[in-house]
Amino acid sequence: MMDGKDKSELQARLQALVQEHRDLDAAIDALITQASCDLLQVQRLKKRKLKLKDEIAAVQDMLIPDIIA
Template structure:
């Protein structure tokens, strides 16, 4: 679900960037949300797949 939302935000950012007068504030907010999602995904993955030193 988080990965889907991350991809959706990527598509929304691309669409807004191509719009005539690009709304830079909205793009910045979407990018910030996308980064938070990426951090959440990484945190969950680290929790599920811990580093094992052999």
């Protein structure tokens, strides 16, 4: 069972991950709109964004455990 401290730490981690995901989205959009767009950089940022999405899902799973019926 998770105590309040663990839950608040996970919620803080989740918030940080979501914010980083949003920031990467904005950075990718900014890079794409530039005339001299570095496609390799965009690709790396998109890969990082996907990893963040997986981390976000993992933390959410920890916060909301499956209900065993």
